[in-house]
Amino acid sequence: MLLEVKNLKSYFFLDEGILKAVDDVSFAISEQETVALVGESGCGKTIVALSLLDLIPSPGRIVEGQMLFRGEDLRAMNAERMRQIRGRHIGLVFQEPGVALNPVYTVGHQIAAVLRLHRALTRREAQAESVRLLGDVGIGDPEQRAKAYPFELSGGMQQRVLIATAIAGRPELLIADEPTTALDPTVQAEILDLLRYLQTEYSMALLLITHDLGVVAEMADRVMVMYTGKILEAADIDTLFRDPRHPYTQGLLESAPRLGVGRGEVLRGIPGTVPDFLELPSGCTFHPRCNLAEDECTRAFPPLEEIAPGRQCACYKVT
Amino acid sequence: MARSESRVRLAPWLAIVPGVGHLALARRVKGAHLLAYAAGAVALMIWRSERIAEALGSRAIDEWLAVVFLIGSLLAVASYSLWDVRRLLEGGDGPLAGKSPWRVASRRFRVNILAVGSVYVIFLLYVLAILAPLITLQDPSTMENVLETRYLSPSLAHPFGTDEFGRDLFSRALYGARVSLSIGLLAMLLSKVIGTSYGAIAAYFGGIVDSVLMRLVDVVIAFPTFYLMLMLVGVFEANIVLLVLILGLTSWPGTARYIRGEILSLREQEFAESARAIGLPPRLVIVRHLIPSALSPVLVSAALSVAGMIGAEASLSFLGLGIRPPTPSWGNMVSGGQDALLVAWWVAFFPGALLALTLVSFSLLADGLRDALDPKTLMRRFV
Secondary structure (H helix, E strand, O other): OOEEEEEEEEEEEEOOEEEEEEEEEEEEEOOOOEEEEEOOOOOOHHHHHHHHOOOOOOOEEEEEEEEEEOOEEOOOOOHHHHHHHHHHHEEEEOOOHHHHOOOOOOHHHHHHHHHHHHOOOOHHHHHHHHHHHHHHOOOOOHHHHOOOOHHHOOHHHHHHHHHHHHHOOOOOEEEEEOOOOOOOHHHHHHHHHHHHHHHHHOOOEEEEEEOOHHHHHHHOOEEEEEEOOEEEEEEEHHHHHHOOOOHHHHHHHHHOOOOOOOOOOOOOOOOOOOOOHHHOOOOOOOHHHOOOOOHHHHOOOOOOEEEEOOEEEOOOOOO | OHHHHHHHHHOHHHHHOOOHHHHHOOOHHHHHHHHHHHHHHHHHHHHOHHHHHHHHHOOOHHHHHHHHHHHHHHHHHHHHHHHHHHHHHOOOOOOOOOOOHHHHHHHHHHOOHHHHHHHHHHHHHHHHHHOHHHHOOOOOOOOOOHHHHOOOOOOOOOOOOEOOOOOEHHHHHHHHHHHHHHHHHHHHHHHHHHHHHHHHHHHHHOHHHHHHHHHHHHHHHHOOHHHHHHHHHHHOOOOHHHHHHHHHHHOOHHHHHHHHHHHHHHOOOHHHHHHHHOOOOHHHHHHHHHHHHHHHHHHHHHHHHHHHHHHHHHHHHHOOOOOOOOOOOHHHHHHHHHHHOOOOOHHHHHHHHHHHHHHHHHHHHHHHHHHHHOHHHOOOOOO
């Protein structure tokens, strides 16, 4: 197992109260596997990623849980070892390439910085390698582009550059946080192709964080559905799309437009809105929006239970 | 273009002369500047060759330094010119080479005539000050036949006239420039270096260290600087080092506060987070990513602060608390000339005018830098 997360809890301690952004999340990723973490905006997906790299901004912190990367406890590491993990073993691709790249350095310089940090290359070697990486992420004329500043590149190219910095250390796990959200649909497809290509080429596992079910269907081996900081359902991709069990997952799938839907058929949304993290409903946080909800659901959050081999669901109504 | 290319082929040895290669490659502005500097330096060397030989043999370190600067700068200009010509011949930067933020800024700076003019003035003043021993014909403190030479009005022999002791004011003005200009530059550097590192350290450690450091800043700000200066120069003999220390050590809190605030806000930005995500230690995140992004306003305030420092030195010297005669500084020269203002206006006029020119130039420079570096003024007529 490449990564094992057990009972992770990351809370933000605000003046208004404790915001449980990640509340008792457990999952695992094996080598070279693609796992998608799906959920609406603000459900805590990104905080899961930041927890792994110990990058949660204050006033947030990891309260509890265990994160084993190749058996090594990420939480027990000293700062020095953590810095080796970042970039060298776990790469992170941010959502907005335009702001994640530093505007005052050339893109070649920014890739070379990672190389020099993690791979003990000389300045010249790092330069050559960064040009090679730019070619690898599909940037034409990489030799010249390496001398360009981020603002001289299009959004798609910036995302490619950002991906190049994330894979420069040859990590075993690449976390892509909404890698295509800020991009045009045509460019999105290219970036997804690129991620898939790089995953095989560099034999990486991929943790894909997204709210876009289309992206999930195209990329993932396994899917985890997240809602208000908790995982509601996890299954492999085919099972989940064919036979969603949790009412929330069913609602998500029904509300997504897809080919084959009859003309004039109305897309059904999930009633209600995502609750405020500071005023979560009691019991199952989804119960106010759920048409199956009963008394039981308002009392305690249902545990995430194995309902079939390889698939889990957190719902009293699903067995 | 065809003609100029053939000229390079015909006489490649000409490229040894700084700027000629650029002129041949149609880089006229750069070529003219390089050529002009080199020609001026060589002309000065020929004109004052005896004085240079004498200066090299003398024990006075400032004369020796002037010669080293003259020759060194000439060599630097020549080798830069050769290097740059070779780079241009190899194809320059290529079509997609980045427009670095500095290059963009410099292009925007160059359209500002006042700012560019102030750069020439400042450059000229500094070069004249450094080369003062090689340029002046009279020693700044020699007094001979005082009765015959005192209060001579400006003439060819004494471009700025002479003072009550018959000393050549042109020569005193240039030597005074050395004092004033070096105090301005060094005190500014001291203040900005301390301010930047102090602010960065406070932001880096955060928490209680930050609180303690910033309360210390409040104390320094609350301190009446001018009285501190008066007291210190009263106790110690005022000299350049003391003035630089006093001016530099009392003026950094503004920079420290600015840098701290800027780093605290920049480090929440995503490029800082992504720098941490690749495993860069926080120390390097600040030095490589945050400080450079915060630095351009510091540059603007640095230009203003040189003017402030020079002004402060002049005020102290004018009051007789700064540099003491016979060592000339613009401040004490103005002060020395004020009694003779009605009989010999030039004694106070020339140092005063130079002082004003310097201060105005630095203000204009700061203005130009601000316009060039501020992205908000971008995109109107420059792009």
